[in-house]
Each structure stands twice: as C-alpha cells, then as structure tokens.
Amino acid sequence: MAGVQGEPAIARDNAIQDALRKAVEQAVGTMVSSETLVENFQVVRDNIYNKSQGYVKEYKVVKESPGKDLYAVTISATVSTENLKNDLGALGLLIARVGKPRTLFMIAEQNVGQEILLYWWGYWGKGGAAFAGQSVEMAVSETVLKEEFLNRGFNVIDISAVTGKFEISNAYRIADLTDTGARDIGRKMGAEIIIKGKALAKEGPRTAGSSVGSYLADITLSAVRVDNGQVLASVRGNAAARHIAQHVGGNQAIENAARQVADKLVEQITAKWTAEMSGGQLIQLTIRGLSGMKDLIKIKEFLKGKVRGVQNVIQRSFERGEAVLEVDAKSSAQQLGDELASKPIQGLDLDIIAATGNTLELCVAGKCAEAAASAPTASSMPASPEEGMGGAKTYGVLKSMRSARDKDVVVQLNEVKVRGSVLQVVVSGVYQGKVEAAAGTKQSGHFAVSSGSVLDYNTNKKYESTGVDGDTCCSVGPGDIKRVQITFPAPPGAKKVGISIGGLGTFDEVMITQ
Incomplete structure (x- = not known):
C-alpha cells in the first residue's frame, strides 16, 4: 500500500x-x-x-x-x-534464534613432518600425558575454523578458560574418539555442539629441480549435538598449497581446506536449524515414576491435544515405569517443559529434573527420589538406546572408573548390550603402572568374571568361566589397551548388576532395562 x-x-x-x-x-x-x-x-x-x-x-x-x-x-x-x-x-x-549454542572443536591434526596426530584432549587438564613439542605449530585447522565460526556469530568455547577443572579419562585420550566420548567431554565443558574430526597434510609431487614443493591437505568433520547425539552436519574437503618451506606449505594447505569446509559446515548446520524452525524439531522426553500405561496415555494425549506446536508424539520405549518419547514440535524444549510443568494432566503432576536444548527429563511428583535411585545419570548414559547388531539394544557408556587402590589404572566401561536374557558388556583398561594381584586371583592386571564367558577382542580368544573364584583372563601389559566382552546371564528381574574387573574395583551402575 x-x-x-x-x-x-x-x-x-x-x-x-x-x-x-x-x-x-x-x-x-x-x-x-x-x-x-x-x-x-x-x-x-x-x-x-x-x-x-x-x-x-x-x-x-x-x-x-x-x-x-x-x-x-x-x-x-x-x-x-x-x-x-x-x-x-x-x-x-x-x-540467536537457536540460543547461540556453545560450540567445542575437537580436531586431531597431523601436518607435514609430524610423526603423530596432535589433539588437545590428549594432554589437556589433570592426568594428561606430557606433550612433546614438534617443529611445526599445531591446530591450524582448529584455529581457522574457530575464526570462521566466530565471524558467523557462533559461541565458541575456549578450552584454556576451563583447563584443569575436570579430568579426562585415559580411555578418551585417543585421536579416533567416538561420538560418545566426544559428547562426554563436551558435556563436562558445557558445550552443546561438538565439531570433531581429522586434518591431515602431506607432501605432493615436486617438480624436478624446483625448490618449491606442493602440499596437499584433507579434512573430515562432523557436527554433533551433545545432548542427544544427533548429527547436524558431515563434511569433507581438500586443498593444496605451494611453498619453499615444508611446514609453511603444510599449514597453508590445511588452512585452505579448513576454510573450504567451514562454509559447508555452517551451511548444513543452519539448513538443519532453519528446517527445524519452520517444520518442527524432535525433542526427547524421558519420563520416570509412571504407575503404568494409563499414565503414559494421559501424557501422550495431553501433548497432542493441549500443548501448542506439538505435531506428533512418538513412543520409543516404556519399561518399568520409565518412558522415552520423541515429540515433533515447533516449540523449543524449554517452552515444552514450561507447558508440562504448568498445566495439570488428569491428576498427574510432573517435575522437570533435567533439561537441555533438545531433551527433557521429568518424573511424577512424589516419585522423583525413587526414580532417581534406579535411573542412569545423564553423564553416564546416552540420551536414548539405539539398536545394535543382531537385535541387541546398546545402552551406552557408563562412567570411567579409576581404581581406589592403584591410581595408575583406569578402566572404562564402553558398551552395554542386551540380547534376550543375556547381558553383554564391553570394557577397556589402560595399564600405566604396577598392579598387584587381588586376593584369590591368578594374575595381576586382568579382567575377571564370576560366571559366563569373556572374549578378548585383541586375540579373539574366548575364555569360559567356571564361576569358581572368579576366573581371570586378558592380562594387560604396560601401555596396552584391552577391549574385552563379558557375557553372563542377567539375574531375573534385576535392575543392577555389579561387574568385578579383577582387583580394579566393581562397577555397580550397569542398568538392565529389559
């Protein structure tokens, strides 16, 4: 007009x-x-x-x-x-629309002339290995990506600002860090998005008689949400550079590749956010303390009919009073939580006990203490079970455990799977010092299981246990990392199973949620 x-x-x-x-x-x-x-x-x-x-x-x-x-x-x-x-x-x-999520970069980099991949979480904080400096500067890719993301308005975490505030498990001090391991570190650093990957540079063909060398760099990255593990972006890029000096040429090639993938990363991340803002996003709800299916039906009907912006409610699981729902909503997790906490649901009063940008944990009022006692913590379990091989459900990573008796030994419980009535547990141990044999055991620095079997992934050898005195296997040598699978029947109706790892201590947080 x-x-x-x-x-x-x-x-x-x-x-x-x-x-x-x-x-x-x-x-x-x-x-x-x-x-x-x-x-x-x-x-x-x-x-x-x-x-x-x-x-x-x-x-x-x-x-x-x-x-x-x-x-x-x-x-x-x-x-x-x-x-x-x-x-x-x-x-x-x-x-700004998505709350300026805090972003943490975890990129392992190997430049021309370097013998190993370098990554800050290998030497960062308490318990980190002594860092042997090399002749070329490190983390060129990470520096460039931080610059590009800051210029686009992202909230980037500076690791130097949180140095020493917590300890990284030795099981996570590896270049090929899993998404679960990266999310655990990111959670402790207050990150909401992890950008992880590798950057590698190598020398290319050189023209005969020329003092100028050519250098090639390849970089692969993925962006992952810390709270629910959702992959926001996955990119790969490569670039070249020419220079007289080897380390300068390698740096320039990595920088060129990093700037190239930065544009792709931001494009994919913003496209994901834009689609969520216009079409809705999945918010995961974990609700504990339910009396039965009738309570769950009340909550689902309330979400569908009484909460603005909810387009669909998907039930992922319901076991022993605990339900996991995915809500397709145009609102944020915070707005959804406000609605659930402020409106009555046919006699059910829900309390919010934990919240992130894309997840909510709730319990029925009056049953929170009971639910908390039997539930895994956010730092020890993933946001949701995911299907494993052969129909097993993977219940995720539990807390790493350091022996109270020997400070040089770290044991990490990596994976819990359930197949029928059989529980399978994957653990890894890092031996860094002398371990004395526990009373009644046959050797030191070992894994033990009281009944069932143990599979040593390093040798592919299976050990059957008689159930007498805790048979042992899988001796750990200096510097070795062992990955073993322990299989044994779960006690009928059990919610917790203690796993004794030789003389290193006992895990008592394994959840059987069948």
Missing part, C-alpha cells in the same frame, strides 16, 4: 515494493524470533528489508485497488529462502 499524491503509476510501484518487503518480512519471521528482530531491527532493515526485491524470485499482482489517497495491491511472491538464510546467518541472527 502506498500514498497516491497525484501520481497513480508511482503509487502502484511503491505499493508493489511495500508488498515485496512484507513478503520478505514474513519469510524472515519463520527463521528469526520476534525478540531478535526487535533487538536487531536497524541491522535487519538496512541489510535485508531495504533490498527485499533481491530475495524475491518471482511475483504476481493478484489484486489491486487504486483509491483517491491510497493505492493497495495484493501479490503472490516466491521468496528465495536460501539467499535469505545465508544473509541472516552472516548477520548472526539464525544463531
């Missing part, structure tokens, strides 16, 4: 421009919160609204009403959300 002021043709053009701007405003509103738009109105007006026609692919005037003082038009417009998303992302407004 525009004022006529004696020039109908100009008024019509102005009315169309105003309509195009409003079309772009509507598109922006699906990507950026109203609060963010108010706070950044001047920036959005100058950089987005004032060039609105550049975002419109095509439009058609479907109605126009010339009047004495005003000229009104109605248009149908197609807005290029891709270009709009890129420009909003460059202004940092998409990041």
Whole structure:
C-alpha cells in the first residue's frame, strides 16, 4: 500500500515494493524470533528489508485497488529462502534464534613432518600425558575454523578458560574418539555442539629441480549435538598449497581446506536449524515414576491435544515405569517443559529434573527420589538406546572408573548390550603402572568374571568361566589397551548388576532395562 499524491503509476510501484518487503518480512519471521528482530531491527532493515526485491524470485499482482489517497495491491511472491538464510546467518541472527549454542572443536591434526596426530584432549587438564613439542605449530585447522565460526556469530568455547577443572579419562585420550566420548567431554565443558574430526597434510609431487614443493591437505568433520547425539552436519574437503618451506606449505594447505569446509559446515548446520524452525524439531522426553500405561496415555494425549506446536508424539520405549518419547514440535524444549510443568494432566503432576536444548527429563511428583535411585545419570548414559547388531539394544557408556587402590589404572566401561536374557558388556583398561594381584586371583592386571564367558577382542580368544573364584583372563601389559566382552546371564528381574574387573574395583551402575 502506498500514498497516491497525484501520481497513480508511482503509487502502484511503491505499493508493489511495500508488498515485496512484507513478503520478505514474513519469510524472515519463520527463521528469526520476534525478540531478535526487535533487538536487531536497524541491522535487519538496512541489510535485508531495504533490498527485499533481491530475495524475491518471482511475483504476481493478484489484486489491486487504486483509491483517491491510497493505492493497495495484493501479490503472490516466491521468496528465495536460501539467499535469505545465508544473509541472516552472516548477520548472526539464525544463531540467536537457536540460543547461540556453545560450540567445542575437537580436531586431531597431523601436518607435514609430524610423526603423530596432535589433539588437545590428549594432554589437556589433570592426568594428561606430557606433550612433546614438534617443529611445526599445531591446530591450524582448529584455529581457522574457530575464526570462521566466530565471524558467523557462533559461541565458541575456549578450552584454556576451563583447563584443569575436570579430568579426562585415559580411555578418551585417543585421536579416533567416538561420538560418545566426544559428547562426554563436551558435556563436562558445557558445550552443546561438538565439531570433531581429522586434518591431515602431506607432501605432493615436486617438480624436478624446483625448490618449491606442493602440499596437499584433507579434512573430515562432523557436527554433533551433545545432548542427544544427533548429527547436524558431515563434511569433507581438500586443498593444496605451494611453498619453499615444508611446514609453511603444510599449514597453508590445511588452512585452505579448513576454510573450504567451514562454509559447508555452517551451511548444513543452519539448513538443519532453519528446517527445524519452520517444520518442527524432535525433542526427547524421558519420563520416570509412571504407575503404568494409563499414565503414559494421559501424557501422550495431553501433548497432542493441549500443548501448542506439538505435531506428533512418538513412543520409543516404556519399561518399568520409565518412558522415552520423541515429540515433533515447533516449540523449543524449554517452552515444552514450561507447558508440562504448568498445566495439570488428569491428576498427574510432573517435575522437570533435567533439561537441555533438545531433551527433557521429568518424573511424577512424589516419585522423583525413587526414580532417581534406579535411573542412569545423564553423564553416564546416552540420551536414548539405539539398536545394535543382531537385535541387541546398546545402552551406552557408563562412567570411567579409576581404581581406589592403584591410581595408575583406569578402566572404562564402553558398551552395554542386551540380547534376550543375556547381558553383554564391553570394557577397556589402560595399564600405566604396577598392579598387584587381588586376593584369590591368578594374575595381576586382568579382567575377571564370576560366571559366563569373556572374549578378548585383541586375540579373539574366548575364555569360559567356571564361576569358581572368579576366573581371570586378558592380562594387560604396560601401555596396552584391552577391549574385552563379558557375557553372563542377567539375574531375573534385576535392575543392577555389579561387574568385578579383577582387583580394579566393581562397577555397580550397569542398568538392565529389559
């Protein structure tokens, strides 16, 4: 709509421009919160609204009403959300919409001339190995990626600011860190997104007689949500550089590759967020203390019929009073939690006991203490079970355990699987010092199981236990990392099973949730 002021043709053009701007405003509103738009109105007006026609692919005037003082038009417009998303992302407004999640980079890097991969979590904090410096600077890729992400408005974690506040398990001090291990470190550092991967540089072919060498770099990265393990992005890039000095050429090749994948990473992450904002996101609810299926049905019906923005509710599991639901909602986890905590649900009163950007943990009021006593903690178990091989459910990583008797031994429980009535546990131990044999055992530095069998993954040898005095196997030597699988019947109806790992201590947090 525009004022006529004696020039109908100009008024019509102005009315169309105003309509195009409003079309772009509507598109922006699906990507950026109203609060963010108010706070950044001047920036959005100058950089987005004032060039609105550049975002419109095509439009058609479907109605126009010339009047004495005003000229009104109605248009149908197609807005290029891709270009709009890129420009909003460059202004940092998409990041604001999702709460500026804290991002931690975990990239293992090996440059030309280096013998091993270098990574900060190998020597970081208490208990870290002494770092032997090498002739070339480290973490070029991580430095470049941090710079690129900061320029796009991301909230990047500086590891030096949290040095020494917690200890990283030796089981996690490896270059090929799993998503679960990276998420555990990220959780302790307060991160909400982990960007992990490898950057490798090598020398390429050299022209005969030339002092200038060519260098090639390859980098692979993935972005993972810490709370639920969802992969937001996965990219790979490579680049080349030429230089007289070997280490400079390697650095330049890594830098070029890192800048290349930074654009791809940001594009995939923002595309994921934009899709969630416009179409909805999956929020995981873990509800404990339920009396039975009737309580769960009440909650599902409440979510579907009484909570704004909920599009679907998917039941993932329900066992012994604990339910895991995935809610497809256009609202955030915080908004969903507010609704659940503030509205009555047919006699059920729910308390929120833990929350992240994409997960909620709740319990029925009055049963929280009972539920907490039997439930795994967020730091020790994954957000949800996932299907393993052969129909087994993987229940995730439990806390690493350091022997109270020998400070040089670390045991890490890596995996718990259930097949029928059989529980399978995968553990790894890192031996760094002398271990004295526990009373009644046959050797030191071993894994033991009271009944069932043990499979040593390193030798592929299976040990059957008689159940007498805790048969032993899998002796650990200096510097070795052993990965073994312990299989034994779960006691009927048991919720916890203690696993004795030789003289190193007993795990009592293994959850049987069949």
